[in-house]
Amino acid sequence: MFALVDCNNFYASCEEVFNPSLSQFPLIILSNNDGCIIARSKKAKELGIPMGGPAYMYKDRVERGEIRMLSSNFTLYADMSQRVMQTLESYAPRMEIYSIDEAFFELEELSEEELRNEACRMREKVKKWTGIPVSIGIGPTKTIAKMANELAKKRSELGGVSILISKTAIRAQLEVTEPEEIWGIGHALAERLKANRIYTAAQLIDCDDSFIKKLLGVVGYRTVLELRAVPCFSCSQPIEKRKSIICSRSFKKPITNSSDLENVIATFVSRAAEKLRSQQSRAKFISIVIAPSPFIQPYEGRSCHIDLPNPTAYTPELIRLAKEGLKRIYRPQFAYKKAGVLLGDFCDGSVEQMDWITPPTDTPKKRNLMRTIDRINRRYDKTAVQFAAEGLDNHLRSSQTQVSPRFTTSWKDLLTVS
DNA sequence: TCTGGGGTCCTAGGACCC
């Protein structure tokens, strides 16, 4: 049996924990540069404010006081997520943290009554310890647990817990579930299904196996099996390392000269390399991406892929290669609106595959240097030690206007209770 | 004027090997 615990309107709920007055209004949370909407409170969803909508379209209603609007505060959300996950960990040993606000559990085969009691206890404990409301869905596969969770959120009379175990209960829910509501079926596949006159999940699972494989591929087929209560996905083991690391941003103002672009690329490399070292990996390739605004046609994004002679996590070497790559793809006549760096093909930091021609990149001395910089930056501030290549004042300086305090991770932002 | 960031997995096609 699987359970999915999902935080309700997570980012909005994090803000409301520390500023309860916000909950009286529809609340929206904005992306980097306050560009578009990435999260909404329940009230905002009820108003029909769409996910991903551009923020400027709602400025009027914010000014009129109808809607509250905040910049995103990922430091706060990440810390609150950790608190929720820690609280949940005490319940079941087989837990998979699936995203910042969701976790799957593998449960023992208990009666429906026992499962319900257990789930209610979990909900209450998370709410009491962290202030975050969660919904819990339980089913024989992850995909059905996900479906149950949606149900728990939609139907308030269920008290935040929904269990789909019996064949009849599952079937009934499949009958009223549209293809795009299924976990694993996105926009494109849903269109494909509709073109084949499949309008509900029930119709989908009744289809012939070979037809499904042809239409949706093996990935979609697995989803269908899961809907038929045949488990295909289990809870993955914790602390799996990332297979790629991306650092990218859109800029408030487009970048029109190469030295500014070099600076931001160096910053991306530095941040990505820090993440790389924190999971004890080294990268075998680095990719650079630069792109003008996607809203100006034709779209002319360019990228370049550089294989490393020796796998490394040494920031200066990665910056040097990134700059070389940038020179290859940079064209002066463009105004760049977005750029990014991707590190990939990792190997374990403790394994040394020597090259008999090229001298090793990562000497013990260089590793010590990186470790020391990481420690300083962790202890004092992310930007305490930076690389000169990043420049002193680059385009990444935040243009967030409405960011809440870091209530749980910064001493000076600690709330005072009177 | 203003439109996010970070991931995973699979597939098709090309190039190569014997």
Next chain:
DNA sequence: TCTGGGGTCCTAGGACCC
């Protein structure tokens, strides 16, 4: 008219998730 069979590796692109 008709031209084998069995592989690997890589890349770009597409699909999905939050």
